[in-house]
Amino acid sequence: MIRRPRLPAPEDFTAPSHSPLVAARLGLWLGVAFGLCFATGLLSHFIQHPAGWFTWPTRPVNLYRVTQGVHVLSGVAAIPLLLAKLWSVYPRLFVRPPLRQPIRLSAHALERISVLVLVCAAFFELVTGLFNAAQSYPWGFFFPTAHYAVAWLVVGALLLHVAVKLPVARAALSTSLRRRSGLEATATGPDDRESAERRAFLRTSAGVAGIAVLATAGVTVPWLRRVSPLAWRSASGPQGIPINRTAAAARITVAPDWRLEIVWPGGRDTLSLAELAALPQRTAELPIACVEGWSASAHWTGVPVVELLRSAGAPTGRPVRITSLEADGLYAASTLPAAHAGDPLTLLALRINGEQLSPDHGYPCRLIAPSRPGVLQTKWVARLEVLR
Amino acid sequence: MRTVRLLLLVLGAAATAYGGWLLLPQLDAVLPWLIGGPVLHDVLVAPLVGLVGLALGRLVTDRLRLAWITAGLMASATLLLIAVPLLWRPPSAPPNPGLPDRDYPLGLAAGLAVIWAAIVIVLIVTTTEKKEP
Numbered sequence: 001m002i003r004r005p006r007l008p009a010p011e012d013f014t015a016p017s018h019s020p021l022v023a024a025r026l027g028l029w030l031g032v033a034f035g036l037c038f039a040t041g042l043l044s045h046f047i048q049h050p051a052g053w054f055t056w057p058t059r060p061v062n063l064y065r066v067t068q069g070v071h072v073l074s075g076v077a078a079i080p081l082l083l084a085k086l087w088s089v090y091p092r093l094f095v096r097p098p099l100r101q102p103i104r105l106s107a108h109a110l111e112r113i114s115v116l117v118l119v120c121a122a123f124f125e126l127v128t129g130l131f132n133a134a135q136s137y138p139w140g141f142f143f144p145t146a147h148y149a150v151a152w153l154v155v156g157a158l159l160l161h162v163a164v165k166l167p168v169a170r171a172a173l174s175t176s177l178r179r180r181s182g183l184e185a186t187a188t189g190p191d192d193r194e195s196a197e198r199r200a201f202l203r204t205s206a207g208v209a210g211i212a213v214l215a216t217a218g219v220t221v222p223w224l225r226r227v228s229p230l231a232w233r234s235a236s237g238p239q240g241i242p243i244n245r246t247a248a249a250a251r252i253t254v255a256p257d258w259r260l261e262i263v264w265p266g267g268r269d270t271l272s273l274a275e276l277a278a279l280p281q282r283t284a285e286l287p288i289a290c291v292e293g294w295s296a297s298a299h300w301t302g303v304p305v306v307e308l309l310r311s312a313g314a315p316t317g318r319p320v321r322i323t324s325l326e327a328d329g330l331y332a333a334s335t336l337p338a339a340h341a342g343d344p345l346t347l348l349a350l351r352i353n354g355e356q357l358s359p360d361h362g363y364p365c366r367l368i369a370p371s372r373p374g375v376l377q378t379k380w381v382a383r384l385e386v387l388r
Numbered sequence: 389m390r391t392v393r394l395l396l397l398v399l400g401a402a403a404t405a406y407g408g409w410l411l412l413p414q415l416d417a418v419l420p421w422l423i424g425g426p427v428l429h430d431v432l433v434a435p436l437v438g439l440v441g442l443a444l445g446r447l448v449t450d451r452l453r454l455a456w457i458t459a460g461l462m463a464s465a466t467l468l469l470i471a472v473p474l475l476w477r478p479p480s481a482p483p484n485p486g487l488p489d490r491d492y493p494l495g496l497a498a499g500l501a502v503i504w505a506a507i508v509i510v511l512i513v514t515t516t517e518k519k520e521p
């Protein structure tokens with residue numbers, strides 16, 4: 001039989017995976033994955049752009065490593081889940097609008113628009129997040145602000161989507177995938193097959209999400225380093241830790257008479273590298289935890305910032321602004337909140353894994369504080385300024 | 389349920405509007421990347437998946453085998469997608485000597501090999517089990 005090609009209608013799709021029973025469950029899982037992404041993403045946003053009411057603990061030292069790892073890995077899990085969900089609801093793309101009923105038509109149009117925003121935003125977050133995790137930026141916009149703005153679009157459109165679908169979703173979620181619905185119960189054979197296929201589709205989607213996580217989790221989970229074939233980067237590099245930004249890229253030259261400057265309201269002090277090294281040193285195992293989800297731990301040796309301030313006679317218990325030798329660039333300076341500035345594990349490190357910091361690791365000294373994003377662990381430190 | 393839905397509606401509209409407002413300054417540069425996903429998916433990816441599914445359904449009649457091959461294809465496609473930013477680095481990406489520092493083609497090949505080896509093993513085991521009742 002030869003048919004004239006035409007736009008398909010929802011009824012043309014007969015595979016069991018197109019059932020609302022499947023769509024609602026995949027939706028629920030996606031909701032969890034995107035919810036985790038949003039919560040941990042908000043945390044990371046506020047750590048980097050702290051609002052007055054926001055505080056972030058310094059312990060456990062791996063806290064940011066964990067939240068950001070969850071952020072990136074739940075995003076990875078959402079990739080196959082999103083594709084599975086869109087496959088499940090693909091027939092609904094072809095639902096014909098109720099053209100003759102103006103009120104229903106406008107409701108339909110609004111719903112379509114909200115779904116379009118949801119799908120656009122969901123794809124955008126996963127694609128840009130994935131490229132950013134690989135530190136590749138093939139676009140013309142500024143990633144952090146765009147990714148943050150679109151996160152609100154995803155969450156907003158997701159809430160709208162749930163508001164619209166709640167009755168269908170509740171009915172679907174409370175219908176067991178195994179039990180046959182009353183109408184179909186008479187036709188035992190094909191219905192059993194259909195429910196088996198639905199379960200297989202869901203099982204496969206969940207399994208593939210697990211595989212995707214396993215394939216990448218080595219970027220941050222130490223015991224998976226050797227298992228994950230697609231982890232974006234390794235955990236080793238010069239002096240045991242990879243380097244994001246080299247001294248050459250940051251155009252750093254350290255003057256032979258380099259001195260660390262410490263400034264506070266009403267006072268100032270400077271120290272040479274030898275004087276810094278002569279102060280009591282502390283060694284701590286702390287992670288570098290990038291916003292890209294990658295993380296690795298090292299043993300850092302240096303002077304606790306709080307001790308340094310005390311020995312200089314500067315006030316403690318206040319936020320401290322750390323400035324780099326780097327002339328410009330987004331991360332040439334960072335502000336340690338009071339909690340981090342007062343933590344004895346927050347070091348001005350001179351050594352990494354027992355060796356003097358190489359220029360690329362931040363020679364002459366770098367900041368390393370517990371539970372903070374790597375971009376705020378300022379390298380090539382020139383100046384500490386105690387704020388009010 | 390009515391109040392819950394109404395609440396979700398209001399919260400959702402507010403969050404969407406906030407996101408849109410945040411996005412406004414960059415909208416021009418972002419728009420193609422926003423629209424690109426669904427267009428590519430709805431026009432290209434989904435029809436292709438449908439065609440592959442239809443073809444596979446004709447070629448593989450054993451249902452268990454079909455299910456496992458489908459799973460293998462889904463897993464492979466996912467790994468390929470995750471590998472795209474690792475295998476393809478557009479020139480506009482800034483040079484970054486610390487990255488990439490792993491052999492990604494090898495990693496991808498190993499991942500795909502493990503998946504398909506596992507599927508072949510599962511299929512052999514299940515078919516031999518079936519033959520010995």
Ligand code: HEM
Pocket residue numbers: 018019020023024025026027028030031034082085086089092093115118119122158161162165168169172
């Ligand atoms: C990022 C997350 C999500 C995306 C991208 C998404 C996407 C979609 C799309 C494109 C549709 C088709 C819309 C239509 O009917 O025209 C749909 C339908 C649906 N979604 Fe979602 N969804 C998501 C999350 C959720 C959540 C959290 C739930 C609730 C548990 C859910 C439940 C449903 C239900 C019940 C349908 C209707 C299926 C049908 O009638 O066949 N979805 N979704």
